[in-house]
Amino acid sequence: MTGSGTPTPLRMEDARILALESGPIRGHTLKVLTVEATDSELPVAELRAQMAERLQNQRPWTERLVPTPNLPSKLAWQEDTEFDIGRHVHVWPTEGPVDSGALARCISDIMMAPLDRSRPLWRIDVIPRLGDGRSALVWKVHHCMADGLTIMRAGPRFLWTEPGRTASEPEPRRRSAPGGPAQVTAGARLARALGYRGLMTREFSRVWGLSPLAGEVGPDRIAASAQCRLDELRALGKAVAPAVTINDVLLAVVAGALRRWLEARGAPTKSMKVQVPVSMQPKGGADDSAGNRDSFLFVRLPVAESDPVARVRAVARATGLRKNRHDARAIYALRESLSLAPSWVRHNLQHVVEGPHEYSLNISNVPGPRGPIQVLDRHVEALYSFAEVAPSHGLRIAAVSLEGWLFIGLMADRRLVPDLDRLADGIPAEVAELRTRLGAG
Incomplete structure (x- = not known):
């Protein structure tokens, strides 16, 4: 060493x-x-x-x-x-x-x-x-x-082994934190970010009226999980429209699960704005595979929509627009530029961007290992991801794939979402509902 x-x-x-x-x-x-x-x-x-x-x-x-x-x-x-x-x-x-x-x-x-x-x-x-x-x-x-x-x-x-492959080479060192060269390009990055037409309207319009997931987060957590077949999510998406992705379907079925959960609580089923992380890591990890290189998109989930197919279409339109406008790249450039701003500026902007009036929950989806994995020659049958909730946000959902399955972990504040199992059960139920609606068997 x-x-x-x-x-x-x-x-x-x-x-x-x-x-x-x-x-x-x-x-x-x-x-x-x-x-x-x-x-x-x-x-x-x-x-x-x-x-x-x-x-x-x-x-x-x-x-x-x-x-x-x-x-x-x-x-x-x-x-x-x-x-x-x-x-x-x-x-x-x-x-x-x-x-x-x-x-x-x-x-x-x-x-x-x-x-x-x-x-x-x-x-x-x-x-x-x-x-x-x-x-x-x-x-x-x-x-x-x-x-x-x-x-x-x-x-x-x-930690794990991919059969037929040896452990990967050592991870490269981190790139240095932003310094002198970044200061030279900060203005150009900021101008480029702000130059995307409609970025602020699409991504940073505030939510008026807090969701039932908002509130003071306490020290107690509750966890739940769900799983779906990747090939089914892909097929259901393509049955709606050729450009629909697995992540679009995931967001749509989560919207349906939230609708079920709200109805069971007797709460209004209005749309929820969610934060969707987008990785800015270079492909292959050759440049910098340590630390965080994340951006995000904000997407309004059509929770009020009763038709599961219409929910998929609405989500796909929203994500497609943001991808075509390169919103995630623009937000990343903007945040990199603002990292050089005075601390009080960063603090105030962070308070706005991460507040419950900006979004209701975070939903992430990370590609997992491409093939089977083992620990000490024992087959790993499931791989779940769980992420901590954010301040004033009572729920976080994270998904990761392995061997044809999408494994979904839900983490919540126990006081704000005591019935998390009910919400988790709604995810496969919504997949089944979408399957029935599309006549997919």
């Missing part, structure tokens, strides 16, 4: 994510792997040994944050010379085998357990035995360290 070396500045975008963690909010994302049942529990000592070997020279994952007052972000990544895999891979305490309800509670508790800021900001909790004989691994990463695509690229390097 390399020495302490020169610290790598924490990017301003990642510093912003780190700063969001306050009070009951955790800046974590979880990847939950369910491993096939065998006659024995997953050997944690063997997992630690394998990971320790594979983490050699995986510098982004063996670095910790250190104070660096002369940097804009005041923090930098530096090699943890006392890195110990035993501090990062643990057995989560349980009383006997864990059923599905207890697993959801474990996921919620793990989400809220703080990471040690003096160490690399990740850990893995192993649940050795589920009620059906399987095992589960909960990989927790602080979002300031990695976005969803970065985590998926890191997985085969030190």
Whole structure:
């Protein structure tokens, strides 16, 4: 493993994510792997040994944050010379085998357990035995360290194995935080971003009237999950229109599930504006595969629409317009430019953009491994993603794909969404409704 070396500045975008963690909010994302049942529990000592070997020279994952007052972000990544895999891979305490309800509670508790800021900001909790004989691994990463695509690229390097392929090469170091050259181009980026016609109207029109998901977020979380066949989502989308994507169908069925949930509560079924993250990571990860390179789109979900086909069409029109106008790229350029603005400007803009009057919930979808994966030669049967809620936002939905399935994780504030299972059950129910409506069998 390399020495302490020169610290790598924490990017301003990642510093912003780190700063969001306050009070009951955790800046974590979880990847939950369910491993096939065998006659024995997953050997944690063997997992630690394998990971320790594979983490050699995986510098982004063996670095910790250190104070660096002369940097804009005041923090930098530096090699943890006392890195110990035993501090990062643990057995989560349980009383006997864990059923599905207890697993959801474990996921919620793990989400809220703080990471040690003096160490690399990740850990893995192993649940050795589920009620059906399987095992589960909960990989927790602080979002300031990695976005969803970065985590998926890191997985085969030190956690799972893709049969027929060896562990990937070491992850390249982060690019430096924005500095002098960025200042030269900041004005051009800002002008280009603002030059997109209608950007501010499409993306930043405020929501008048808060959704039932808005409110003060407390310290208790609740988790739920759903899963759908990728080929079915693709076929249903193409049956509506050739340009409809899997993500369009996902957003539409979530809109339908929200409609069901609101109707069961006796609440109005009005549209909800959602934030949809868009990765700006370079393809292949050769340039910079660490840290966050995310932008987003804002899309109004047609929750009030009773026809599932019309919901798909409405979502596809909204996302298609934003893609054609390159809104995600423009927003990314705008945010990069504003990273050089005074802190009070950034703070006030962040308050507006991330507030409950701007959007109701975040729905992300990250492509997972292209083929089957294993942990210690045991087949991984499911891979779920869970992300922490944002301040004043009671729900977050995250999806990731594996072996022909889209696995969907829902994380919510327990007080604001106590009936999260009902909302999760609405997702496959809406897929079935769309299938029936389209006569797809």
